[in-house]
Amino acid sequence: MKFSKAYEPNEYETDIYALWEQSGAFSRKSEKNPKDKSDPYTIVMPPPNANGNLHIGHGLTIALEDILTRYHRLRGEDTWYIPGADHAGFETWVVYERKLEAEGKTRFDYTRDELYQQVWDFVHEQRGNMELQLRALGASCDWNNLVFALDQKVVDTVYDTFGKFWKRGLIYRGKKLVNFCTKHQTAFADIEVTHKEEKGKLWKIAYPLAEPTDSMTEIVIATTRPETLLGDTAVAVNEEDPRYKDVIGKKIKLPLTNREIPIIADEHADMNYGTGAVKITPAHDQNDYEVGQRHDLKMITVIGFDGKMTEEAGEKYAGLTTKECRKAVLNDLEELGLRRGEEDIVHEVGHCYKCDTVIEPLLKEQWFVDMEPLAKKAIETLKAGKIKFHPANKQKVLINYLENLKDWNISRQIPWGIPIPAFQNVDDPTDWIYDTRVNEPEIVSDGKTYRRDPDTFDTWFSSSQWPYITTSDSDKHFPTSVMETGADLLFQWVGRMIMMSLFVKDDIPFKEVYMHGMVLDEHGQKMSKSKGNVINPIETVSKYGSDALRLGLIASRSAGVNQAFSVSKVIASRNLCNKLWNVSRLIQNIVDENPENENNGDGNKALGENWIRREINRTNKELVKLMKNYRFAEAGDMLYDLVWNKYADWFLESEKLWKSTDLLKDTLEKVLIMLHPFAPFVTETIWQALSWTEGLLINQKWPELYKVDEERAKNFDEIIEIVTNVRSHFQSLPGSGLYPIAFHDDQLMYENQLLIQHLTKAPSVPQIKVEEAKGLRLAIPGHNIYLQIPEDIHKKYKANLEDRILKLGQEINTLEARLRNPKYVEKAPKELVEETRNSLEEKNGLIAKMKAELELV
RNA sequence: GGGCGGUUAGCUCAGUUGGCUAGAGCGUUUCUUUGACGUAGAAGAGGUCAUAGGUUCGAAUCCUAUACCGCCCACCA
Numbered sequence: 001m002k003f004s005k006a007y008e009p010n011e012y013e014t015d016i017y018a019l020w021e022q023s024g025a026f027s028r029k030s031e032k033n034p035k036d037k038s039d040p041y042t043i044v045m046p047p048p049n050a051n052g053n054l055h056i057g058h059g060l061t062i063a064l065e066d067i068l069t070r071y072h073r074l075r076g077e078d079t080w081y082i083p084g085a086d087h088a089g090f091e092t093w094v095v096y097e098r099k100l101e102a103e104g105k106t107r108f109d110y111t112r113d114e115l116y117q118q119v120w121d122f123v124h125e126q127r128g129n130m131e132l133q134l135r136a137l138g139a140s141c142d143w144n145n146l147v148f149a150l151d152q153k154v155v156d157t158v159y160d161t162f163g164k165f166w167k168r169g170l171i172y173r174g175k176k177l178v179n180f181c182t183k184h185q186t187a188f189a190d191i192e193v194t195h196k197e198e199k200g201k202l203w204k205i206a207y208p209l210a211e212p213t214d215s216m217t218e219i220v221i222a223t224t225r226p227e228t229l230l231g232d233t234a235v236a237v238n239e240e241d242p243r244y245k246d247v248i249g250k251k252i253k254l255p256l257t258n259r260e261i262p263i264i265a266d267e268h269a270d271m272n273y274g275t276g277a278v279k280i281t282p283a284h285d286q287n288d289y290e291v292g293q294r295h296d297l298k299m300i301t302v303i304g305f306d307g308k309m310t311e312e313a314g315e316k317y318a319g320l321t322t323k324e325c326r327k328a329v330l331n332d333l334e335e336l337g338l339r340r341g342e343e344d345i346v347h348e349v350g351h352c353y354k355c356d357t358v359i360e361p362l363l364k365e366q367w368f369v370d371m372e373p374l375a376k377k378a379i380e381t382l383k384a385g386k387i388k389f390h391p392a393n394k395q396k397v398l399i400n401y402l403e404n405l406k407d408w409n410i411s412r413q414i415p416w417g418i419p420i421p422a423f424q425n426v427d428d429p430t431d432w433i434y435d436t437r438v439n440e441p442e443i444v445s446d447g448k449t450y451r452r453d454p455d456t457f458d459t460w461f462s463s464s465q466w467p468y469i470t471t472s473d474s475d476k477h478f479p480t481s482v483m484e485t486g487a488d489l490l491f492q493w494v495g496r497m498i499m500m501s502l503f504v505k506d507d508i509p510f511k512e513v514y515m516h517g518m519v520l521d522e523h524g525q526k527m528s529k530s531k532g533n534v535i536n537p538i539e540t541v542s543k544y545g546s547d548a549l550r551l552g553l554i555a556s557r558s559a560g561v562n563q564a565f566s567v568s569k570v571i572a573s574r575n576l577c578n579k580l581w582n583v584s585r586l587i588q589n590i591v592d593e594n595p596e597n598e599n600n601g602d603g604n605k606a607l608g609e610n611w612i613r614r615e616i617n618r619t620n621k622e623l624v625k626l627m628k629n630y631r632f633a634e635a636g637d638m639l640y641d642l643v644w645n646k647y648a649d650w651f652l653e654s655e656k657l658w659k660s661t662d663l664l665k666d667t668l669e670k671v672l673i674m675l676h677p678f679a680p681f682v683t684e685t686i687w688q689a690l691s692w693t694e695g696l697l698i699n700q701k702w703p704e705l706y707k708v709d710e711e712r713a714k715n716f717d718e719i720i721e722i723v724t725n726v727r728s729h730f731q732s733l734p735g736s737g738l739y740p741i742a743f744h745d746d747q748l749m750y751e752n753q754l755l756i757q758h759l760t761k762a763p764s765v766p767q768i769k770v771e772e773a774k775g776l777r778l779a780i781p782g783h784n785i786y787l788q789i790p791e792d793i794h795k796k797y798k799a800n801l802e803d804r805i806l807k808l809g810q811e812i813n814t815l816e817a818r819l820r821n822p823k824y825v826e827k828a829p830k831e832l833v834e835e836t837r838n839s840l841e842e843k844n845g846l847i848a849k850m851k852a853e854l855e856l857v
Numbered sequence: 858g859g860g861c862g863g864u865u866a867g868c869u870c871a872g873u874u875g876g877c878u879a880g881a882g883c884g885u886u887u888c889u890u891u892g893a894c895g896u897a898g899a900a901g902a903g904g905u906c907a908u909a910g911g912u913u914c915g916a917a918u919c920c921u922a923u924a925c926c927g928c929c930c931a932c933c934a
């Protein structure tokens with residue numbers, strides 16, 4: 001293959017991916033060779049929605065996970081990156097129901113089994129998209145072991161776990177208040193409810209006493225939801241409250257109804273809020289429910305699952321929406337003269353995270369998991385530090401959450417999902433049994449007939465078991481190495497995976513957790529369809545290349561922090577790929593012209609050679625450290641700097657003189673290997689294009705360290721300093737000319753005349769005698785170098801010289817002040833003090849020479 | 858109400874146990890058809906590290922308080 005002038009990612013990426021995939025490079029070593037003894041490295045991909053498209057957050061997820069995977073693969077480990085596809089119960093169902101709606105149908109037109117089959121077909125039509133997109137992002141995952149969330153092995157494990165819970169009494173059926181979305185007709189777990197601040201009103205309403213006392217005829221309560229008055233079964237006051245002490249135990253005549261309800265004492269009533277008296281509606285408010293439990297109150301359901309008032313709300317109100325009913329109730333109270341004012345307040349209201357409908361707390365029979373024993377074990381494990389978190393503070397946040405965890409409602413009224421393997425006795429509604437024959441709507445057990453629970457599991461009940469389900473083929477790969485996922489899933493997923501795994505496997509699910517923050521838009525705003533600021537990762541890939549997206553995403557990003565997406569970083573990364581491409585192109589040209597290597601490793605050119613070996617070593621060592629600590633952004637910067645500022649700008653530039661073929665080949669290979677996890681496509685494309693490389697880059701071994709002659713490497717540092725200094729003068733001298741660079745008594749200059757000339761474009765680099773020294777002296781300690789500029793220019797440049805002397809003088813002052821401080825000399829590390837002294841000495845020597853020079857001009 | 862994070866160059870952000878002149882990319886200024894790359898090369902400019910105290914020989918970094926921005930959790934009706 002020939003190198004074109006510019007790297008065009010679109011021309012190569014698909015083929016390169018296919019090359020990897022077909023070669024089997026993504027499979028784990030131990031699968032290909034059962035005798036393989038290398039250390040396991042396992043990452044389980046958080047399964048994207050099988051039915052969806054990838055968003056930019058997936059871009060970041062895949063970037064981080066694939067960097068880790070490829071890095072560890074190059075390090076020779078038995079690497080396994082396991083892809084997955086989620087059935088995304090609720091999400092997918094919402095999409096499908098919308099489709100039904102468009103066709104003029106509803107879920108009630110079909111049986112559950114029919115619906116399940118329809119969605120199954122729908123999802124399988126869509127499914128390829130997501131997987132193609134993962135490939136476009138370069139995910140080097142093991143496609144042969146992809147797990148779909150409804151695969152038999154998932155369902156089997158889920159049933160097994162449910163059965164275990166059942167037997168241990170951790171599953172119970174309870175009629176409790178659940179968070180219900182009246183639009184989607186399903187309940188949610190607490191954590192799935194989005195709380196939003198809303199402006200509302202606090203209405204004050206008088207409740208007349210059934211038997212007025214001398215001092216009191218009514219109690220004024222405050223509420224944000226007047227319509228629930230119809231379901232009130234008590235009024236609570238605080239028993240400490242002197243205002244109400246005398247009426248505790250007496251009755252209230254509940255307005256708009258014929259009911260009398262008791263006045264009870266409960267700690268829930270806060271003397272300092274509102275009027276100190278609270279209406280209690282156990283069937284429609286979480287707190288009131290708890291009060292109701294304590295006082296054994298009746299529960300009256302006045303709001304139905306359709307979001308409308310029920311018969312029990314009374315003839316007048318039945319059938320109204322809650323909003324209409326609120327208005328009606330307030331009107332009626334007004335007419336009765338029972339309104340006692342209102343005030344504006346801001347309060348938190350729960351919403352459906354999908355459709356924004358206000359979540360109604362409604363009484364419903366559901367399956368709950370008793371979380372206490374699960375959480376307890378997880379807390380112990382976390383406190384013992386058995387799982388390492390990045391960022392570290394997430395560990396504490398999770399512990400804190402688990403300590404206050406409530407029971408988990410795992411029932412969902414959605415056809416798309418794993419059916420709950422529970423059956424109810426048709427003759428005895430309280431008799432439930434665990435049975436996995438969910439394909440049958442009715443079964444007979446023990447001579448009794450049972451009907452299947454129509455509900456499905458909360459998706460998270462199965463996905464929280466993902467780590468041991470996906471790795472079930474290889475014990476060696478469990479617990480997995482790291483769980484990389486979004487910080488928003490700490491409670492919802494990470495916490496549950498830990499609890500589930502500890503219970504089911506009696507082991508942690510992963511050794512480390514790395515959580516990334518959200519990818520915000522360029523101005524730091526959350527991306528959303530409604531704002532129209534969504535960046536599509538696949539479009540970005542086709543515009544700039546997959547590697548550019550990957551490098552751009554990880555740049556300047558640290559664990560757990562939400563960060564803006566930066567197009568400029570993507571562009572910079574695209575340019576880096578192009579740079580590397582052209583570096584390779586030049587090296588290939590040199591190799592083609594000079595197939596025989598000439599005198600490597602000695603002579604003057606060895607300065608740069610040792611220097612680049614040292615720099616490659618440094619990057620190598622630093623990368624190993626950074627990768628261990630998940631410092632991706634710094635690793636990316638480091639590689640950028642190596643390729644561009646070191647390899648291309650200095651090493652390759654000087655190699656244009658020497659053309660040390662073997663070294664060029666070898667150093668390029670090492671650079672390609674180290675960069676490969678971060679820019680897999682361009683590095684592999686280059687590897688395939690180079691004439692001398694064999695096999696696939698993805699399968700190479702991480703580079704060994706070079707042997708380096710430190711002295712020579714340091715000499716090259718000095719050359720860099722000299723060259724930079726000269727260039728700077730050439731730029732800023734009046735006329736911007738190029739001038740001879742003369743020197744005397746300077747071994748380094750003597751040995752590197754050719755190189756200096758090449759890098760500075762100076763017309764010549766003559767050696768002179770001390771007494772011939774004149775011109776502009778370079779301010780470089782330890783060297784005697786003069787730019788031979790005409791006297792008139794030198795005079796014009798006097799101001800510049802004075803500036804430099806002034807600046808140097810300031811630096812000297814700083815150093816002297818530091819050394820004058822006896823405490824510094826006494827307490828600071830010896831090396832540091834020594835360094836300060838040396839530096840001061842050098843600068844003093846230099847300033848003396850410069851002052852002398854000023855005299856001459 | 859509780860908890861967490863942020864505030865560093867015009868923009869987006871790095872800066873690990875305190876250490877020498879605080880870095881990167883983009884943008885910006887000047888110069889350059891050099892044996893690859895103009896998606897380039899070279900040289901620059903640009904920062905009272907939010908504010909106020911404190912600890913220290915030494916603070917962007919540690920401590921305390923304040924301000925502003927953002928996120929999460931929680932039952933204040």
